[in-house]
Amino acid sequence: MPWRHTHDPYKILVSEIMLQQTQVERVVPFYKRFIKKFPTVKALARAKLSDVLRLWSGLGYNRRAKFLYQAAKVLAAERAKKGEMNGSPTPFFALSVAELESLPGVGPYTARAIVVFAYNKPEVFIETNIRTVFIHSNILQNVGMISDKDILPLVEEALRKSNMEPRDFYAALMDYGSYLKKQGIKLNTKSKHYTKQSRFEGSRRQKRAAHVRKLLARGASDKELLKALHS
Numbered sequence: 759m760p761w762r763h764t765h766d767p768y769k770i771l772v773s774e775i776m777l778q779q780t781q782v783e784r785v786v787p788f789y790k791r792f793i794k795k796f797p798t799v800k801a802l803a804r805a806k807l808s809d810v811l812r813l814w815s816g817l818g819y820n821r822r823a824k825f826l827y828q829a830a831k832v833l834a835a836e837r838a839k840k841g842e843m844n845g846s847p848t849p850f851f852a853l854s855v856a857e858l859e860s861l862p863g864v865g866p867y868t869a870r871a872i873v874v875f876a877y878n879k880p881e882v883f884i885e886t887n888i889r890t891v892f893i894h895s896n897i898l899q900n901v902g903m904i905s906d907k908d909i910l911p912l913v914e915e916a917l918r919k920s921n922m923e924p925r926d927f928y929a930a931l932m933d934y935g936s937y938l939k940k941q942g943i944k945l946n947t948k949s950k951h952y953t954k955q956s957r958f959e960g961s962r963r964q965k966r967a968a969h970v971r972k973l974l975a976r977g978a979s980d981k982e983l984l985k986a987l988h989s
Contacts, residue, residue, distance in 0.1 A: 759773075759782060760790060760793075761789065765875070765876050766876065767852075767872055767876035768802075768830075771829065771864075771868075772789065772826065773785070775825065775826045775863055775868070776788060785817070788816070791813060795809075796810075796813075799833045799834055800834055803830040803833070804834075807984065808983060810823050811974060811983060812974055815971070824863075825863025825864075828862040829861040832861055852877060855873055855881065856869075858872055858873070870882070870883035871883060871885075871928075874925055874928055875929075880917060880924045881924070882910055882913050884909055884910060884913060885932070887939070888913060888928075888935055889906070889935070890939060890943065891934055893909075894943055913931075916931075973986055
């Protein structure tokens with residue numbers, strides 16, 4: 759996982775947006791191509807949405823590309839205000855969880871994951887692999903349907919007792935959850951927050967994706983593309 763080898767918050771933002779509802783193995787080649795084409799938030803903010811969507815094509819959920827593109831524009835504008843768009847290797851200034859959550863496409867989990875993996879801060883969050891680990895443990899075996907509110911205090915306690923760097927703790931926890939799933943242990947159906955991914959075939963998402971491909975093929979404007987992605 760190439761994003762494990764960087765503390766660059768921009769690159770971690772890209773990886774986290776790509777990983778939403780998408781398996782790691784599928785994301786890796788798209789992430790590498792994306793970072794090569796748009797290595798900084800400045801490069802992405804200056805791009806055309808059409809170029810971003812062409813590079814994203816095949817990964818699915820095109821709205822994620824739109825949100826990432828819009829987030830880059832917000833970040834670039836904020837840096838410009840601060841007079842920091844000067845070619846510095848730092849992709850964008852350090853942001854709090856609340857500031858990150860205000861960006862398009864960034865929710866509570868994504869914001870905290872960025873803060874942990876970029877800045878090594880001990881934020882507490884949960885995602886599907888972490889959820890699997892704690893549901894699989896004996897601690898919650900007899901609870902029935904489990905809420906993330908039941909799990910978060912356990913994650914916080916485990917992080918504190920581990921004496922590990924936050925980014926290492928979460929990386930290990932996610933890897934263990936991934937390992938459990940590969941062994942056939944899939945327990946997220948016991949979670950109150952579990953929702954089965956809807957079928958793509960015949961869905962509105964499929965129709966929207968086909969429409970976006972047609973727009974890209976005829977060289978549609980960013981305005982037209984934004985309208986299509988909003989539909």
